[in-house]
Amino acid sequence: MTRPPSLSGRAAAFLRRALARRAPATDMPDSGMDAVAVPLAAAENLAARMPSLLLSAQRIAAAVATGRHGRRQAGAGEDFWQFRPAQPGEPVTRIDWRQSARGSRAYVRETEAEAPQTVCLWCDPSASMRWRSLPALPLKSDAAILLTLALGALLLRQGERVRLLTPGEPVDIPPGGRAALDRLAVALMRTLAHGPDGAGLPHPQQVPRHARVVLVGDGLSALPPMATLLHGLAARPARALLLLVNDPAEAELPYAGHVRFSGLEGEAPLTLTGVEQIRGPYRDAYARHQADLAALCRANGHLLVHHTTDQRPEEALLALHAALSGRGERP
Secondary structure, eight states, X not given: OOOOOOOOHHHHHHHHHHHTTSOOOOOOOOOOBOOOOOOOOHHHHHHHHHHHHHHHHHHHHHHSOOOOOEEEEXXXXXXXXXXXXXXXXXXXXXXXXXXXXXXXXXXXXXEEEEOOOEEEEEEOOOGGGSOOSSTTSOOHHHXXXXXXXXXXXXXXXXXXXXXXXXXXXXXXXXXXXXXXXXXXHHHHHHHHTTGGXXXXXXXXXXXXXXXXXXXXXXXXXOHHHHHHHHHHHHHTTOEEEEEEEEOHHHHHOOOOSEEEEOOSSSOOOEEEEOGGGGHHHHHHHHHHHHHHHHHHHHHTTOEEEEEETTSOHHHHHHHHHHHHTTOSOOO
């Protein structure tokens, strides 16, 4: 028998909110649909999937154009900074002849100095991430791991300092080619294998001042802890980018008839009859939550990127990289 569709425990919380705003549903015939969550033995299954996720992350990172963070001063780099008059004894190879031909003086083309920047990565370890609505889709956790590793590969290739935020002490990953990415993968696997003990948002004190922070998760948990984190990061100061990784079913609630939703984090099961009648209020609750997250990011000077597991990961990685390079849309 084919496993019926389901909904993650966090998304099921929106059903309860929607139910609180409407009259009880009229009983409908039982369709036999039992929306059972798909639990996984976290450590063993993640260890088995990590090599393929790491290879995919390297492929995706290689397909995305790289960039660097400038220091806004002259020095070694690739981005144009300014023209300045050539000084006596200036090597002739440094003279920009096209610019010099426009006047009577010789000019040197200076590029912008580039310096490593600390980028902190956090990947949601909660059980609700280990879920998908259809077998053809990746688990939300796998999509989040893939994007975290792919971004890490890009950053390490550029010589950036990468720090993985964990429930305990943060793990610093110095640049160092393939070995550095392997260290990031191992540290990430150990963090995610903690299961319930590893859940929870990171603490702003783990983040260096003026660092960038990338938070990868589904964004469906309660808003007050996220608001506290985003405010704390802004006070460091540090700028965050929140990447929301969601299953398409979490936004649409594409179910009908009699459905039993089972949570992944100890929530009580929720059984509904006539689920299609609650679809509109559920979508409204979901949209309000997304709008509230966007408002929190804007109020604290952070950025928000959306990704659903039916989309190509390259699109999300491009958006992440553009934002970290200063080319993304400001809040």
